Amino acid sequence: MREVGAVVVHHRHFPDVLDTVGDILESGVLPEHLVLVDNSEDAGLASDLRRLLPSAVRLVTVPNRGYGAAVNTGTRLLMDLGLRYALVATHEVRFADGALDRLSRTLVERPRAAAVGPILRQGALDGPLWSAGGGFTRILGLPRHYRQSLGGAHVVAxxxxxxxxxxxxxxxxxxxxxxxxFMYVEELEFHVRLRAGGWEVLSVPGAVASQTTNGTPAYYQARNLQMFYSRWAGWLRRTFSVPALIVRNVLSNLLRGNGIGPVRDAIRGWREARSTGSDWSAL
Incomplete structure (x- = not known):
């Protein structure tokens, strides 16, 4: 594990984040190779983190510019240390024994692999399967998690x-x-970009982790998917995919008796992204 570093992205999930840090250190990552990027914008919380984290762990407090910005900050620090691999984890993730070792060995064995991930279970390591990697629906290209067992497969693209x-x-x-x-789609777009550059993106069934999820705000879901399609999709998906998703959400809200506030947020996000096209700097 001496060539492996880790970035933990933390936003107001204290003290549970200490369990995530503990799992990573117990897996063999050196404390000086672990960066916790805290974008909570809370000086008291940062003080608590500094007090309870192992002294060699690097705590970096940054303004909240979202998940991707926090990940980039941490990985660049690991690059400066000359490390070869970087685990990125959010503040609630727990890792099963051997998970990080299996991920790092996959990167060693597959020299064209740029990103490898564990099987993610929801809520606990023995919880229901949340994600065995992701793909896109055939016509509209909507992102979806694979949630079927991969059996004895070693790796799956x-x-x-x-x-x-x-x-x-x-x-x-x-x-x-x-x-x-800011949040949602950034890792999806990055992984698609890696694959377009000839790299592999692999799910590793022998590695298991757990996470909790609170869903995605409707505004960011619609805005960010439209941003993604503006660069990575043809006319059909650029034009119809997000509106179809919004219509589906409208019907779901009506059936459940929910309000239409999230739908309004989604329409606002979609319109903002449509107005700028592939020029993301305007957002």
Whole structure:
């Protein structure tokens, strides 16, 4: 594990984040190779983190510019240390024994692999399967998690991996994640970009982790998917995919008796992204 570093992205999930840090250190990552990027914008919380983290762990407090910005900050610090691989984990993830070792060995054995991820279970390591990597629906290209058992497969190629837990080859990281998204889709777009550059993105069934998820705000879901399609999709998906998703959400809200506030947020996000096209700097 001496060539493996880790970035933990933390936003107001104290003290549970200490369990994530503990799992990573117990897996063999050296404390001086672990960076906790805290974008909580809370001086008291940062003080608590500094007090309870192992002294060699690097705590970096940054303004909240989103997940991608935090990941980029941490991985660049690991690059400066000359490390080859970087685990990226969000603040609630727990790792099963041997998970990080299996991920790093996959990167060693597959020299064209740029990103590898564990099987993610929901809520606990023995919880229901949340993600075995991701792909896109056939016509509209909507992102979806694969949620079927992979059996005894060693590795499986995927279009993208859930950003809660991914290990990267730093030689392939390049410019890293786009920071225009703020939250949701940035890892998806990054993984598609890696694959377009000839790299592999792999799910590793022998590695298991767990996460919790609170869903995605409707505004960011619609805005960011439209941003993604503006660069990575043809006319059909650029035009119809997000509106179809919004209509589906309208019907779902009506059936459940929910309000239409999230739908309004989604329409606002979609319109903003449509107005700028592929020029993400305007957002």
């Amino acid at each position: 995927r279009d993208w991996l859930d950003g809660a837990a991914v290990m990267y080859r730093l030689d392939a990281y390049g410019a890293g994640m786009s920071e225009a998204f």
